[in-house]
Amino acid sequence: MTTDEPNADSPEGVRLQKVLAAAGVASRRVVENYIVEGRIEVNGRVVTELGTRIDPATDHVSVDGVAVQLDTAKRYYMLNKPRGVVSSMRDEQGRPDLRRFTDELDERVYNVGRLDAETSGLLVLTNDGELAHVLAHPSFGVEKTYIAKVKGRVTPQVIQRLKNGIDLDDGPIAADKARILQQQAGERHTMVELTLHSGRNRIVRRMLDAVGHPVVELVRRSFGPLHLGTLRSGQLRELTKTERGQLLTIARAARGGSGANEGS
16 A cells, blocks of 8 residues: 555555564464454554555554554664763774674664763664654653762752753753662762653763762663663663564654754
């Protein structure tokens, strides 16, 4: 199909159940049950005809409201980036870069946004340019959560300042969420959790500097629906089918925007 309307009678395209089975959703028989039950949408429209044919290259399909990637050549990975590694596939200054984690992959992938060299944590790698374009742009509101070890004793008043908003050289900024996790080492350090969707360069570090608590260590723990979990520093894993669907659902809902890099 090349229009928004699924067509069960069109001689062109591929049967929907065949496409979804190839995409790993379920067996053809199970997918047929999904179709009859009205659980599948093509280009935003529920389809219930078993003979529905689609064009996998142009049509968007979701199951139970979650997007499905029909292009089996697309790959999506989560990396727990260590400190000291720059978010680049080739660093012109010769510093450690992301190639050490991707050289063994069969496909060429790129990082979605950036983490500065001294920030560790969750970085998405993919060869899906459209998805990367959306996820990296702050206007789409993809939230990121960071755990920061900062100097000094952070008070509830400081946390409220972060949530209310502070003025930086490049404009005001407010955390979507902020909280104290733990006071450490005789109150010389505090562990703080910060959630925001800004893509401005080194924004977490600059926000905490501005309230008088410079960052000692910084880790990104989540990116949108993705969470590091138990993934160890330096480890790379492919996203699960559920995780891929969650990211694709966000990207499709936000199509039509412009791109930007992110940093911390």
